[in-house]
Amino acid sequence: MAPATVRSGQAPSAVTRRRARLALTAAILASCAATASGDVMGAPTFSLNGFGTLGAVRSDQDDSDVVSNVFLQPNGAGHTSRWSMGVDSKIGGQLDARFGPRLSAVLQVVSKHRYDNSWTPEIEWANAKYQFTPELSARLGRTVAPMFMLSDTANVGYANPWLRGPQEIYGMVPITHLDGVDVAWNVPVGPVRNAFQANFGYNRFKAVDGVEITGKNAWIVSDTVEYADLTLRVSYLAVDLTFDSSDLDSLFNGLSGVGENLTAAGFPVAGSRARALADRYRLDDTPLEIFTVGARFDPGDWLFMGEWARLTDAGMLPKTQGWYVTGGYRFGKTTPYLTVAELNSKTPREPGISLAGLPPGPLPGTAGALNSGLGAALGAAAPSQKSLTLGLRWDVLDSAALKFEYQHIRLDELSAGRFGNLQSGFTPGGNADLFSVALDFAF
Amino acid sequence: MLALVATLASAEVVTVVSAQNPTTALSRSEVSNIFLGKTSRFPDGTPAVPIDQPEGSALRAEFYRSVSNQQPAQIKAYWSKMIFTGRGQPPAVADNDEQMKKILVSRPDAIGYIDRAAVDQRIKVLSVQ
Numbered sequence: 380m381a382p383a384t385v386r387s388g389q390a391p392s393a394v395t396r397r398r399a400r401l402a403l404t405a406a407i408l409a410s411c412a413a414t415a416s417g418d419v420m421g422a423p424t425f426s427l428n429g430f431g432t433l434g435a436v437r438s439d440q441d442d443s444d445v446v447s448n449v450f451l452q453p454n455g456a457g458h459t460s461r462w463s464m465g466v467d468s469k470i471g472g473q474l475d476a477r478f479g480p481r482l483s484a485v486l487q488v489v490s491k492h493r494y495d496n497s498w499t500p501e502i503e504w505a506n507a508k509y510q511f512t513p514e515l516s517a518r519l520g521r522t523v524a525p526m527f528m529l530s531d532t533a534n535v536g537y538a539n540p541w542l543r544g545p546q547e548i549y550g551m552v553p554i555t556h557l558d559g560v561d562v563a564w565n566v567p568v569g570p571v572r573n574a575f576q577a578n579f580g581y582n583r584f585k586a587v588d589g590v591e592i593t594g595k596n597a598w599i600v601s602d603t604v605e606y607a608d609l610t611l612r613v614s615y616l617a618v619d620l621t622f623d624s625s626d627l628d629s630l631f632n633g634l635s636g637v638g639e640n641l642t643a644a645g646f647p648v649a650g651s652r653a654r655a656l657a658d659r660y661r662l663d664d665t666p667l668e669i670f671t672v673g674a675r676f677d678p679g680d681w682l683f684m685g686e687w688a689r690l691t692d693a694g695m696l697p698k699t700q701g702w703y704v705t706g707g708y709r710f711g712k713t714t715p716y717l718t719v720a721e722l723n724s725k726t727p728r729e730p731g732i733s734l735a736g737l738p739p740g741p742l743p744g745t746a747g748a749l750n751s752g753l754g755a756a757l758g759a760a761a762p763s764q765k766s767l768t769l770g771l772r773w774d775v776l777d778s779a780a781l782k783f784e785y786q787h788i789r790l791d792e793l794s795a796g797r798f799g800n801l802q803s804g805f806t807p808g809g810n811a812d813l814f815s816v817a818l819d820f821a822f
Numbered sequence: 823m824l825a826l827v828a829t830l831a832s833a834e835v836v837t838v839v840s841a842q843n844p845t846t847a848l849s850r851s852e853v854s855n856i857f858l859g860k861t862s863r864f865p866d867g868t869p870a871v872p873i874d875q876p877e878g879s880a881l882r883a884e885f886y887r888s889v890s891n892q893q894p895a896q897i898k899a900y901w902s903k904m905i906f907t908g909r910g911q912p913p914a915v916a917d918n919d920e921q922m923k924k925i926l927v928s929r930p931d932a933i934g935y936i937d938r939a940a941v942d943q944r945i946k947v948l949s950v951q
């Protein structure tokens with residue numbers, strides 16, 4: 380389309396400027412749309428989007444902290460300070476690039492309070508996507524690990540109904556992304572949409588307490604079926620998990636070492652027991668599996684969501700089962716909601732190395748200390764709790780939502796629940812009351 | 823001014839395509855799926871390119887309310903989810919009814935929505951049930 384001409388000696392009139400702008404917009408639109416439908420290889424197009432949360436949490440607990448993830452955040456609200464803004468606050472940016480009708484790339488960087496107490500931005504995603512057909516695409520690089528229904532947008536508060544995803548489910552796995560490849564395949568059956576996704580990859584990252592977590596040969600396979608207002612999802616994760624830290628190394632090497640000493644000192648049964656404990660509870664390329672089922676039903680102004688997940692036991696991580704159900708109703712711009720959730724871990728009652736019959740000296744002392752160390756590690760790894768959450772989402776502006784949540788948690792007897800930064804005075808069990816407020820926005 | 827008020831008071835949103843487009847009718851869920859990026863085709867298999875009106879406009883709110891029963895904030899949250907999981911970008915935006923018509927005329931595969939009063943012979947109103 381020819382640009383509007385300017386009569387010599389005169390500034391372009393408002394009408395001609397508008398015509399020029401319309402012509403230009405239409406031309407760009409035509410070329411972009413043509414690119415999208417595969418007619419023309421256009422120049423790369425970029426778009427930048429961002430999201431963030433400004434939040435504050437109050438916990439009534441004195442010897443532990445509320446954290447967003449017990450593996451990834453070192454401290455939060457409670458013992459460290461009654462109110463904390465570090466738990467939920469975050470800011471993220473995403474750059475999308477399109478190189479023609481089939482190839483695109485994305486980079487997402489997020490800054491939040493992380494394992495080393497800093498806010499250093501981290502790359503959540505960096506991948507290139509190739510659309511083979513409208514139904515089949517593959518991505519290479521760092522992609523999100525889609526464990527649960529809203530795992531993809533775990534960082535984007537604005538996209539989620541809750542202030543914080545129920546920790547019984549969303550706190551189960553510290554792995555948020557995988558470096559590898561993923562494939563997405565849509566197979567619609569009439570009005571039923573069916574999306575199948577498979578991820579394969581690897582992740583190594585640092586967690587709290589000097590632990591380095593490695594997930595190798597991670598497979599995540601999921602299928603999502605949507606029909607009208609109903610969505611059903613099934614997913615499965617298998618990974619070889621390793622936890623490395625100097626504390627854990629001392630514990631497990633200590634157990635193997637005392638095992639050898641006991642055998643050498645003439646106590647082969649106790650000795651082999653000690654070595655067996657090290658092998659049983661160490662996480663060293665240990666296979667872990669998670670199976671989850673989720674459903675969402677949102678007819679009209681109602682919202683119902685629920686998920687259930689089961690973790691097999693792996694090393695010192697016990698067999699765990701959790702679920703939540705959320706119900707909400709939209710009244711104009713506000714959506715009050717209620718969530719009931721439960722998490723059950725089979726804490727092994729581990730007697731440890733039998734001290735009976737050991738001669739006085741260094742051996743029973745060392746063995747006893749290792750037994751306590753093991754008991755503490757197993758206890759910290761076994762969160763069991765029930766919780767009730769009352770929340771309100773208020774879409775105060777078109778791109779910002781204000782959320783409030785009150786949560787009452789009942790910890791099981793031996794459990795520290797999803798709390799972190801446990802102090803020496805911490806006693807497992809008991810009840811906790813949390814209050815959170817957050818402003819979620821997208822731009 | 824009175825004429826403008828009268829126009830706003832009687833604004834009725836209709837789903838439209840170019841007169842060149844063979845489609846005559848779509849279901850609400852078919853229109854909704856196209857605008858939410860869940861499908862990029864008309865039921866007959868030809869490509870469908872959705873064009874939105876500006877964010878915050880009454881026509882846009884009314885359109886999404888009638889085809890998908892959702893409020894603007896819900897649509898925004900939905901697109902946040904799509905953008906931030908790399909699954910898609912929202913439709914291109916036309917500034918107003920006039921620009922919408924220009925785009926539809928230049929692209930027979932485009933689908934949009936305008937005030938019924940703005941419909942002219944270049945544009946075909948789809949029957950949406």
